[in-house]
Amino acid sequence: MSTIAFIGLGIMGSPMAVNLVKAGHAVIGFNRSPQRSAALVDAGGTAAGSIADAVKDADVIAVMVPDSPDVRDVLAGNDGVFDNARPGALIIDFSSIRPDVTAELASEAMERGFRIIDAPVSGGEVGAIDAALSIMVGGAEDDFLAAKPVLDAVGRTVVHVGPNGSGQTVKAANQLIVAGNIELLAEAIVFLEAYGVDTAAAVKVLGGGLAGSAVLNQKAQKMLDREFEPGFRIDLHHKDLGIVTAAAREVGVISPLGAVVAQLMASARANGDGGLDHSGLLRGVERLSGRTAL
The missing domain is CATH 3.40.50.720 (NAD(P)-binding Rossmann-like Domain)
Incomplete structure (x- = not known):
């Protein structure tokens, strides 16, 4: 030891x-x-x-x-x-x-x-x-x-x-994937709620199909409950997406969806949500949809 x-x-x-x-x-x-x-x-x-x-x-x-x-x-x-x-x-x-x-x-x-x-x-x-x-x-x-x-x-x-440095490069890719998944999960939940669907049931069936993911398993309930006590703060994910953006530019790689989610993460932070868990991206979808963030 x-x-x-x-x-x-x-x-x-x-x-x-x-x-x-x-x-x-x-x-x-x-x-x-x-x-x-x-x-x-x-x-x-x-x-x-x-x-x-x-x-x-x-x-x-x-x-x-x-x-x-x-x-x-x-x-x-x-x-x-x-x-x-x-x-x-x-x-x-x-x-x-x-x-x-x-x-x-x-x-x-x-x-x-x-x-x-x-x-x-x-x-x-x-x-x-x-x-x-x-x-x-x-x-x-x-x-x-x-x-x-x-x-x-x-x-x-x-x-x-x-x-040395390879671990950080792979982590940057990880954060890109996670941010995209969280944003799309947030959009899906706001969409489902707008139609009055039983969201708990919807999340269960979505988790059993191709839409299932670790992000859905860990973050969907936080979104449904509007409980954003930080496990990983928006401030830190904003930092990580800045790493992705800069590193991609250095090697000439284009990441169009990554650029969009980086801006949405920055918007969440600018709206005072930086201290929330990154599942708090749901609040940004609500704001954009004209639905007051709770």
Whole structure:
């Protein structure tokens, strides 16, 4: 078993860190808001007062923070991971960030004597709690194999997809697919409600056919209940679609439906829905349809 520093104990990071404790690892967590360490401590982990304290004795350093600047600050910032971790430590970045930033940080990490993989996850809060995440991993094969016991403790589908940055590229594609599915599910539900259909029954039968999906299974009831407590916030999905848009432009790939859903996500955010779960895209469909968002 490893000593693991886990930096970033938010909606996703906290249950992931707890599952690592349950798997037998010694986990030392750090979060800028100290109260977020409570669940980890209750599970048998330890809370650190700084990144330096968290990583100084760690074999593995896991990072789960919101965006590219946050990862850069955690790893390469003043008194961050690179300044305090032991040589040879394995860094696992679970965050979803720009592939080019991942490649730059990986190069710096290796120059400074560390091993590093990018391992963004999909599955939302439920997947994190259930240790059932899908994890797409970029990095050297040896580093992937070294990280596998840690990845298996938090994920169900763990796949090495290529060199550093590849995990982030696959995650961007994942977020494109998920956003499109959520938007179309929202449009379908507003359509069904407008005709007075029994929506619970409709969702059940749709889930049994070709329209069935993990998005429908996890998000339809939230839409029907208008219950948008965040499992994955619109703010973060907006960020991810910005990554998709920029990366697609760099390689000359056209994503017309992706561009539309990126604008709809931006509209939701502009209308004050950024803190809601991404199933809150339903509210945007209601606004466009002249039906007051509840």
